[in-house]
Amino acid sequence: MDWFALAQTVAEWAIAILAILAGIMSLAAGVGLIRFKDTLTRLHAGAKPQVLGVLLVALTVVIAHPTLPVMAIAFLVAVFQLLTQPIGAHMAARAAYRSPNLRKDLLLADELADDVQAADEHAGNADGTDKDGSGSRSAIARLLGRF
Amino acid sequence: MQIVLLVAGGLFGLAAVAALYRIIRGPSAIDRIVAADVLNASILCLLGVEMAVNQHTNTLPVLLVLALFAIVGSISAARFLAWKEEG
Numbered sequence: 001m002d003w004f005a006l007a008q009t010v011a012e013w014a015i016a017i018l019a020i021l022a023g024i025m026s027l028a029a030g031v032g033l034i035r036f037k038d039t040l041t042r043l044h045a046g047a048k049p050q051v052l053g054v055l056l057v058a059l060t061v062v063i064a065h066p067t068l069p070v071m072a073i074a075f076l077v078a079v080f081q082l083l084t085q086p087i088g089a090h091m092a093a094r095a096a097y098r099s100p101n102l103r104k105d106l107l108l109a110d111e112l113a114d115d116v117q118a119a120d121e122h123a124g125n126a127d128g129t130d131k132d133g134s135g136s137r138s139a140i141a142r143l144l145g146r147f
Numbered sequence: 148m149q150i151v152l153l154v155a156g157g158l159f160g161l162a163a164v165a166a167l168y169r170i171i172r173g174p175s176a177i178d179r180i181v182a183a184d185v186l187n188a189s190i191l192c193l194l195g196v197e198m199a200v201n202q203h204t205n206t207l208p209v210l211l212v213l214a215l216f217a218i219v220g221s222i223s224a225a226r227f228l229a230w231k232e233e234g
Contacts, residue, residue: 016151019196023158026189030165033185039177042169046181049162050188054214057195061207064199073207077191077214084218088184091225096177099228 015060022056025049038103039096047089054081152200159193176228180221187217 025048032045058074097112104110162185169182191213194206 012148015199016148019151019155019199020158022192022196023155023162026162026185026192027158027165029185029188030162033169033182034165039175039181042178043181046166046185049192050184053192054188054195057192057199060199061195061204061210064202065204070204070207073211077210080211080214084214085184088218088221088225091222092177092181092184095225095228096175099175099177 011063014063018056018060018063022049022053022060025053025056029053039099040093043089043092043096047085050085051081054078148200152197155196156193159189159196162189177225180224184217184221187213191217 029046029049033042036042036045055078058078062071062074166182166186166189170179170186173179191210194213195210198204198206198210
């Protein structure tokens with residue numbers, strides 16, 4: 001039995017399956033970007049393939065060239081993607097929550113709003129009245145400025 | 148293997164077209180930032196798959212740079228928007 005040829009065939013099939021999985025994941029992100037209604041849901045759809053798809057692709061590159069330098073660079077790509085994408089998604093979500101386009105009616109739970117109200121009450125606005133909305137606005141600024 | 152490249156390239160291309168549609172249509176700047184990130188990720192994935200299928204490593208540094216610097220644009224833009232809406 002020719003073990004080398006067998007290993008090559010297995011590697012080719014693995015590359016094919018991983019590449020098409022990554023493609024399906026990217027396509028799902030694209031469909032989500034088109035179909036979903038507001039920024040937060042689009043962010044949810046878009047952030048997945050940026051991590052998972054890129055990890056799969058880094059794996060295909062390593063399978064195609066199992067040498068140390070290629071492994072090192074693919075590892076770096078995966079680590080940077082894992083480090084930076086959550087930060088970017090967090091910043092985008094932070095900006096999206098404060099934007100006037102946020103569809104509050106689509107949210108099932110809004111824990112940040114509870115925290116903002118608690119911060120308002122803690123700040124001495126105990127009766128919860130807020131004449132011009134400036135209090136809750138600055139409370140949001142305090143909460144989010146701490147990000 | 149070329150068929151794999153064609154199929155995967157088609158899927159990544161469709162994702163890129165969807166991201167471009169969202170970049171053009173908006174409606175808000177944050178949607179455009181998110182869509183630009185998705186476009187960047189699909190370019191990165193396509194380069195990697197092409198490299199694995201065609202058995203070369205020429206675009207590996209491009210992959211690294213794309214993974215590194217994608218973050219700068221989206222973070223600075225999101226930060227700028229947050230400042231703008233505060234004032």
